[in-house]
Amino acid sequence: MLTIVVDAMGGDHAPACVIEGTVQALQESCNRFEIILIGQADKVEPLLVDYDVSALNLKFLHASEVVTMEDIPATAVKTKQNSSLVKGLQLCKAKKADAFVSAGNTGAQMAASLFVLGRLPGVLRPTIYAYFPRIKEGLTNIVDVGANVDCKPENLVQFAEMLTIYQRYGAGIDKPVTGLLNIGEEEGKGSEVLKQAYRLLKEADNRGIITFIGNIEGHDILKGNATIVVCDGLVGNTILKFGESIPEFLGTLFKRSLEKLLSSGQFTPDIAALTTRMFKGMFEPFDVEKFGGVPFLGVDGISIVGHGRSSSRAIKNMIYMAEHMIERRVNEHIAEILSEN
Amino acid sequence: MLTIVVDAMGGDHAPACVIEGTVQALQESCNRFEIILIGQADKVEPLLVDYDVSALNLKFLHASEVVTMEDIPATAVKTKQNSSLVKGLQLCKAKKADAFVSAGNTGAQMAASLFVLGRLPGVLRPTIYAYFPRIKEGLTNIVDVGANVDCKPENLVQFAEMLTIYQRYGAGIDKPVTGLLNIGEEEGKGSEVLKQAYRLLKEADNRGIITFIGNIEGHDILKGNATIVVCDGLVGNTILKFGESIPEFLGTLFKRSLEKLLSSGQFTPDIAALTTRMFKGMFEPFDVEKFGGVPFLGVDGISIVGHGRSSSRAIKNMIYMAEHMIERRVNEHIAEILSEN
Numbered sequence: 001m002l003t004i005v006v007d008a009m010g011g012d013h014a015p016a017c018v019i020e021g022t023v024q025a026l027q028e029s030c031n032r033f034e035i036i037l038i039g040q041a042d043k044v045e046p047l048l049v050d051y052d053v054s055a056l057n058l059k060f061l062h063a064s065e066v067v068t069m070e071d072i073p074a075t076a077v078k079t080k081q082n083s084s085l086v087k088g089l090q091l092c093k094a095k096k097a098d099a100f101v102s103a104g105n106t107g108a109q110m111a112a113s114l115f116v117l118g119r120l121p122g123v124l125r126p127t128i129y130a131y132f133p134r135i136k137e138g139l140t141n142i143v144d145v146g147a148n149v150d151c152k153p154e155n156l157v158q159f160a161e162m163l164t165i166y167q168r169y170g171a172g173i174d175k176p177v178t179g180l181l182n183i184g185e186e187e188g189k190g191s192e193v194l195k196q197a198y199r200l201l202k203e204a205d206n207r208g209i210i211t212f213i214g215n216i217e218g219h220d221i222l223k224g225n226a227t228i229v230v231c232d233g234l235v236g237n238t239i240l241k242f243g244e245s246i247p248e249f250l251g252t253l254f255k256r257s258l259e260k261l262l263s264s265g266q267f268t269p270d271i272a273a274l275t276t277r278m279f280k281g282m283f284e285p286f287d288v289e290k291f292g293g294v295p296f297l298g299v300d301g302i303s304i305v306g307h308g309r310s311s312s313r314a315i316k317n318m319i320y321m322a323e324h325m326i327e328r329r330v331n332e333h334i335a336e337i338l339s340e341n
Numbered sequence: 342m343l344t345i346v347v348d349a350m351g352g353d354h355a356p357a358c359v360i361e362g363t364v365q366a367l368q369e370s371c372n373r374f375e376i377i378l379i380g381q382a383d384k385v386e387p388l389l390v391d392y393d394v395s396a397l398n399l400k401f402l403h404a405s406e407v408v409t410m411e412d413i414p415a416t417a418v419k420t421k422q423n424s425s426l427v428k429g430l431q432l433c434k435a436k437k438a439d440a441f442v443s444a445g446n447t448g449a450q451m452a453a454s455l456f457v458l459g460r461l462p463g464v465l466r467p468t469i470y471a472y473f474p475r476i477k478e479g480l481t482n483i484v485d486v487g488a489n490v491d492c493k494p495e496n497l498v499q500f501a502e503m504l505t506i507y508q509r510y511g512a513g514i515d516k517p518v519t520g521l522l523n524i525g526e527e528e529g530k531g532s533e534v535l536k537q538a539y540r541l542l543k544e545a546d547n548r549g550i551i552t553f554i555g556n557i558e559g560h561d562i563l564k565g566n567a568t569i570v571v572c573d574g575l576v577g578n579t580i581l582k583f584g585e586s587i588p589e590f591l592g593t594l595f596k597r598s599l600e601k602l603l604s605s606g607q608f609t610p611d612i613a614a615l616t617t618r619m620f621k622g623m624f625e626p627f628d629v630e631k632f633g634g635v636p637f638l639g640v641d642g643i644s645i646v647g648h649g650r651s652s653s654r655a656i657k658n659m660i661y662m663a664e665h666m667i668e669r670r671v672n673e674h675i676a677e678i679l680s681e682n
Contacts, residue, residue, distance in 0.1 A: 135593055146524050150532045183487050183578040191491045191575060218582030222590040234532060235576050237524040239583060241559030246587065249563040252476055253623045261619060275616050278602060282594045 001034055001057070003097040004322045005088040006315070008039030009066045010104025012308045015044050018103070021315025022058065023051050028316070031057040033323055036097060038063050038084040063087045069308060073107035077115050085109060089116040092301045099322035103293065103306035103315060110147055110296060110305070117301035120331060122338030124152075126298030127159045128305065129166075130240045131288045134224025141167065142221070142229045146237035147296075153196035156180070156230050157204055161341075162297040162334050163228045164210045170330045179216035179226030181235060189215055197230070209337065247283050254279050292317030295325050298334065302326060342375055342398075344438040345663050346429040347656070349380030350407045351445025353649045356385050359444070362656025363399065364392050369657070372398040374664055377438060379404050379425040404428045410649060414448035418456050426450060430457040433642045440663035444634065444647035444656065451488055451637060451646070458642035461672060463679030465493075467639030468500045469646065470507075471581045472629045475565025482508065483562070483570045487578035488637075494537035497521070497571050498545055502682075503638040503675050504569045505551045511671045520557035520567030522576060530556055538571070550678065588624050595620055633658030636666050639675065643667060 006022050008015040022035055034057040037044065041062040048060065065083040067076045080086060085108060091097040093116050102109050106128070114126060129143035143159040144151065151159075160178040167176035180198055182190040187198055198215065205212035216226055221239070231239075258275065261267040267275070292314045293306030302325045306318045325331070347363050349356040363376055375398040378385065382403040389401065406424040408417045421427060426449060432438040434457050443450050447469070455467060470484035484500040485492065492500075501519040508517035521539055523531040528539055539556065546553035557567055562580070572580075599616065602608040608616070633655045634647030643666045647659045666672070 133590075135590060149524060181579060183490060183575055194490075194575075218579040218584075219586035221583055222586050231579075234524055234535075235579055238522060238559040238572075238576055239579060242562055242580060242583065243559075245560035245563050249474075249476060250591070250623070257619050257623050261615075267615065267619075271612055271615060274602075274608065274612060275619065278598050278608075278616065282591070282598050 002099070002323060002326055003034045003036060004319055005036045005038055005091050005097045005100045006319065007084045007088050007100070007102035007104055008037050008044045009063075009084045010102035010109075011306065011310045011315070013311070014103065015039055016047055017310065017312045018315050019044065019047050019051070020312035021310075022319065023053070023056065024312060025316040025319040026056040026058060029320075031055075033057065033319075034059070035319070036061050036088075036091065038088045038091075040064065040066060040084075061087070067105050067108045069105050071105055071108055073105065073111040076105070076108045077112045085112050086116065089113060089301070089303065092303075093117055098326050099302035099304065101293070101304045101306070101315070101318045101322050103308060103310035103318070106146070106305050109303060113296050113299045113301070113303040117299045117303065120298055120300045120335045120338065122335065122341060123162070123298035124158055125155050126296050127162065128296055129159075129163055129294055130236070131291055131294075132221060132229070132243060134222055136224035138173070138224070138227070140221060140224050140227055140229060142231065142236050142239060143297075144231070144233040144236050145240045146233045148233045151193065151232040153193055153200050156193070156197040156232070157200040158298075158338065160201060160210050160212070160228055160230045161204060161338060165333045165337060166295070166297060166330050167227055169333050170325060170328045173227055175211060176227045177211045177213055177225070178228040178230055179213050179220065181221075181229050181231035182215035182217065185215050185217065187214065193232075201230070209341070289314040290317060292319070292321055295321065295330070300331070302331065343440070343664060343667055344375045344377060345660055346377045346379055346432050346438045346441045347660065348425045348429055348441070348443035348445055349378050349385045350404075350425045351443035351450075352647065352651045352656070354652070355444065356380055357388055358651065358653045359656050360385065360388050360392070361653035362651075363660065364394070364397065365653060366657040366660040367397040367399060370661075374398065374660075375400070376660070377402050377429075377432065379429045379432075381405065381407060381425075402428070408446050408449045408453075410446050412446055412449055414446065414452040417446070417449045418453045426453050427457065430454060430642070430644065433644075434458055439667050440643035440645065442634070442645045442647070442656070442659045442663050444649060444651035444659070447487075447646050450644060454637050454640045454642070454644040458640045458644065461639055461641045461676045461679065463676065463682060464503070464639035465499055466496050467637050468503065469637055470500075470504055470635055471577070472632055472635075473562060473570070473584060475563055477565035479514070479565070479568070481562060481565050481568055481570060483572065483577050483580060484638075485572070485574040485577050486581045487574045489574040492534065492573040494534055494541050497534070497538040497573070498541040499639075499679065501542060501551050501553070501569055501571045502545060502679060506674045506678060507636070507638060507671050508568055510674050511666060511669045514568055516552060517568045518552045518554055518566070519569040519571055520554050520561065522562075522570050522572035523556040523558065526556050526558065528555065534573075542571070550682070630655040631658060633660070633662050636662065636671070641672070643672065
């Protein structure tokens, strides 16, 4: 049976939401896996008594320290060896668990995952991706979204390779398609790094490792012709955070419009309620909680990172993502293909 | 009286839309300036007969060649010396006109403006910015949006300085505020270029040339705490094009929702019509046609560039933008402040 470590202390609503999501995952899956919940006993245990955990495959493990959102990643890993983050990852390293899940400090989790678990054979730099809505069915992944700010061409190519493997084996996408985010479609556009990346991506396509459709531009992301959008961490992080701010921005515009129409009598309260429900429904494609979180691609182990504001549903889905990564043997495929390169 | 050269051949709907916008500008402004419309006689003259131009301050000038959207910028400038683009800018250089306006090939206009007009004293690299909607009143400018892909820290600082001058003298913003687009708020985040740019922006703030609020992230753009968002051309171009694609993306989501609600009987056709009108109204902040286009900042002359899909209204407003740039003496202020630096 698989064992998944869940960081009880990670996330804006920890530990309450984490405990709730963990219990839900075990109940919903009928104890399909074992979960080790790790965190500060005085914070977690009083909340655990609210649940009937006797019938669940759940163990609790005390960790005296907590890595906070304010901690500096590289420092936190060294100075907080007794944190749920570091101890949880060490359980995976020692083969006492198969995966680690946290909605805490992303930078610290990246640093700790690299430090404790190391890199898969052949991997230059691990990376982190994000989900984006699209006009076409399904979702698009953008990589990198902040783990690697200055990228070399060979890094960008490996990101595309790793995500192609993830999409093929982990997400069941038959033919993942990679586009290189650039300022124009034509070959030869962009910085020196992008020009070289273009050539290397073409080579990887020729060798059958990826399917490369060339340069794409900002307006192509939501169209979804590429299932993988490759860029450096500065561009990806900016687009990701910009994208995340859109629903709130539009919500504000929506409210302003609605208030005007209500006060001028053009809308009745009934129509306003109907319209509001419709507006909320429109944003379902933006719901990334169904994935909960994403794995760090390229580390020698499974470390799933979630958004700080993760709900219990997101935590639950992160646990399923961990299970999925193990069962689909995504890391084994990455190691095999990248070390052959 | 000011003389503005308008490129009749620039834009997806040229020359018809350009002629219409030019006539509107002269009529609406009561011939406040003189316009030289430049382009191919056989394309323009048959359309001009539809208007009563005898009462307008309008001259037509023949240019036998056309720079198309497909032309490679650097090549077009050299091989198409008889184009409306090159001849129009040469009129400005020869002081026979005060400004040039086009909705044609942006890259070619940038190259031709640099080649024909040259740079203002003290300017390292001219730049181009774009407008973004925001929660707060007014609009935000992003700079650079594609003219400069690989930027040095000193380029980024000059973009902020030039746009501060433009906003202060050209747009009447009392206190332009600059943010540096980065992956995190804290000083020391991001690439080496961004770290150095941060220090130089702080210095420029200390010298009173700009007001710098530090690093901002992707989700801060639409909030509008900064009136100027500084980034390199790759990031800016991607965000700009991504942003431009949002209304269409949401329009598709909206239509899908509406069709479902109509077919399930939850919405009557009347309610659907009301909701559609409301939805369209929500996007008024995205209407950048009220500006028509933007000036290339840093060239020694006034060259206004518009979107390829510019309507006649956008062309009209680009002409007003040209007039504005001349009257507010934005270039003189840029030259004065940057050459003192």
